[in-house]
Amino acid sequence: MKVLNNKYGLTTAGIHVLIWSILLLLPYIVSTPANDYKIGPIPGLFFTISGLIHMGIFYSNAFFFYPRLINKWWWYIPTAILLLMASFWLKYHILAYWFPDVLKDVTAYKFIFAPSVGIFVISIIYRRIINKIRYEKVQAQRRTEQLSAELKFLRSQISPHFLFNVLTNLVSLARKKSDQLESSLIMLSDLMRYMLYDTQGKKVPVTKEIGYLQSYIELQKLRFGSEVAINTLIEVEGDYTIEPMLLIPFVENAFKHGLAQINIQLSVKNGRLTFDVTNRFDHENTISKDENSGIGLTNVRTRLDLLYKDRHTLLIREEDHLFHVTLTLMFT
Structure with missing residues (x-):
């Protein structure tokens, strides 16, 4: 033997x-x-x-x-x-x-x-x-390798999708000759460092993902200024890890289609993550943008099914020109 x-x-x-x-x-x-x-x-x-x-x-x-x-x-x-x-x-x-x-x-x-x-x-x-x-x-082992390859492919998709939207924001600042362009570029550099290096592992700390999310929101605030009211509420208790760049597509979608006001709430308590994003939208304008949109929401749905199957719920509702996304995810 x-x-x-x-x-x-x-x-x-x-x-x-x-x-x-x-x-x-x-x-x-x-x-x-x-x-x-x-x-x-x-x-x-x-x-x-x-x-x-x-x-x-x-x-x-x-x-x-x-x-x-x-x-x-x-x-x-x-x-x-x-x-x-x-x-x-x-x-x-x-x-x-x-x-x-x-x-x-x-x-x-x-x-x-x-x-x-x-x-x-x-x-x-x-x-x-x-x-x-x-x-x-x-x-x-083959299923694990296949899952890893599929996740890498999905992550490689989300990066250019995200960068396209951020660069569009920077172009807008450049046209306005905004003094905030320099700080925006520095912030973009930090975001790119996160995407290229910090997301290579399987998962990242929730706090790091939240920091990435907050930097993205700050970039959007620089772009829209007072045109869009952005309300955020983030509460985190405990140390958990999460699939990188999992939350950003929902926020990207809100800024892409949102009007006047965007509400973002994130809560991590007792091994449960609750992420709630609400924005008003114009239906005709949304249809026009969706024809040329990226793979954000489809991508995140696939990753949720791969990594958090039977451990998450994703509710997407549209009513009275209000787009509402609620993600609930169990870490354990």
């Missing part, structure tokens, strides 16, 4: 050692010297020797013959028969040499030879279980 150099491999090896030790020493545990350590009609020493033979059957079949020959049944079946016959031959000659009296008891034969067949069947079942576990591990 190949012992893997990891916790799982060592645990498996320990279980094998424990089981076989109990089987080999069983006569000396349950019987006495006065009874020649017998278990039924079988002498203790022969029981232990048979255990060693059974080990040979188990490991040779489970780790050598079955994996290599199972798809070549015309080889495997004769090999299996030879393996069992060899064990019968070996047991018989050991009995004939050391324990000839046992051979005189025909009723004991089923306790002598049948275990070889039983161990052989168990080795096949064990091998199939191991194969299934390994297959499921490989499939799980």
